[in-house]
Amino acid sequence: MNNKPIATAWIILLQMILVVLFTSMNTSHAEQVTTTVLQSKSKKIQIALHTPRYFGYTAGDTIQHMIDISMPSGSDINTHHIPAKGAISDWLDVIDVQLHKQSSTQSTLRIQYQVAKSVKTTELLEIPAFKISLGQQPEVDSITVPAWTFSYSTIVPSRMSDAEITPQPAQQPVLLTTQPMFGKMLIYLFATATCLGYLLWRRGYWRFQAKKTL
Template identity: 30%
Template sequence: MIRQFINACLLLILMCQTAIAQPADINSRLNVSIHMRDSGYTMGDYINMHVEISTKNKLSIDPESLPLIGRINPWLDLQDLQVKSEKGKTTLDFTWQIFATVEIAQSLKTPQIQLKNLANPQQLITIPAQRFYYSPVLPYPIGEVKRHDNIPPPAFDVHTPLMLMGICLILATILSLLLLWLKDLLPWLPYQPGPMTALARQLKACGNDHLQHDQLQIIHHALNSTAKQSLYPSTLDKLFKVAPYLEKERDAIHAFFKASWHSIYENTSETPAITVAQTLAWVNRSAIAERLYRKHAEVAHKKLHR
């Protein structure tokens, strides 16, 4: 008798624990009603679904549990969602839109939605999927239907990007060379060359071994341009005052000026011929000195006016 009483007590305790551990139905205190037309839809139509959730307890839907506006699946989009809360009732207005088409009428379903309650995080609010009938746009063909193969994806255009890259590379090279030229950083193409630099380029293009009469005049013109006045044997030293960078070539310039002066103006047959190589040697050195001097003078001028 005592053993039966103990067994009955243990059974009662076990039943109480089971009842306490088992959660209550999450929708037992919620009344979810859905209003939606279930037929008459075709491609591009909107589906308006009105959901009412009635409860006596506090209900606050978690915004993060609501479906996002946009593509839901390949044939259904959620265009709009409005949520309104009143005393004891929360309404949700879904606006779906269909984009695909079918050949024959079919029965489709909206997606099932589960919402969370912020007032009771363990409680889930389930909006069941709603069935509706979807009609085709065109009548079903009676004859045989010949289906075409899928259109292959368009080929990637390789030539246009390569051509644009080549054009950009050429433009970048041209602009870089132009910038280097404006900064006078190209040794073979000086920017605004001085008289001696221009003279050196002319003599390098000379094809004969000895200087001719017109070439001697060109050299004299370059020396006059450097001195900014007409030079004579008696005034040649003024050249080195105006262009001090030619001081190292004083002897070579004096020797050339004396020989060329006799050859041009006195026409003496005893004057030896002046070689191009000998003249080009001191002209090249003078051109380098002129270029360096002008570059340093330009830098000093910029620093002075800052």
């Protein structure tokens, strides 16, 4: 009995199982989310902070935090303390902020950060804490969204100096004078016209022919 087809089928099946397991592991790793539930002292505000993995970030990566906010019916969130779009520090920017009201007691806050820092070795960086409060003046209640620490790795060789990896301010463009080029263009045009005239004269286009007399 030839067992070669059966062995081949088992090998193919084993490969398919390994591919499925590897794909599921990568998917679960990419979608890894940690949820932290906090409550204010008065218990009027409860938040669920959803954060991604805390490692494996480098220059240009984005980090999204989602916060589910539970509050008393009819309450308004004071947006004064929520991070606005723009630079938080020299290496951390807020590139998107969205506050959606799901119901009279539920809201969702999404903040997307972008990190870009010049480092020589792996460092622990921190997204600063901020406050979520209800009411305007005076505030009814508030809760602090804690700072979030993550691991940040370098993408440049360690032998490079600080001056080589530190972002430099934008330089003003240098204006170039066109007068020397204008003079050269006139010379080139004159030389071209002279050569063209000489060629036309050589071919007889500009020669004067004497009138024939009867």
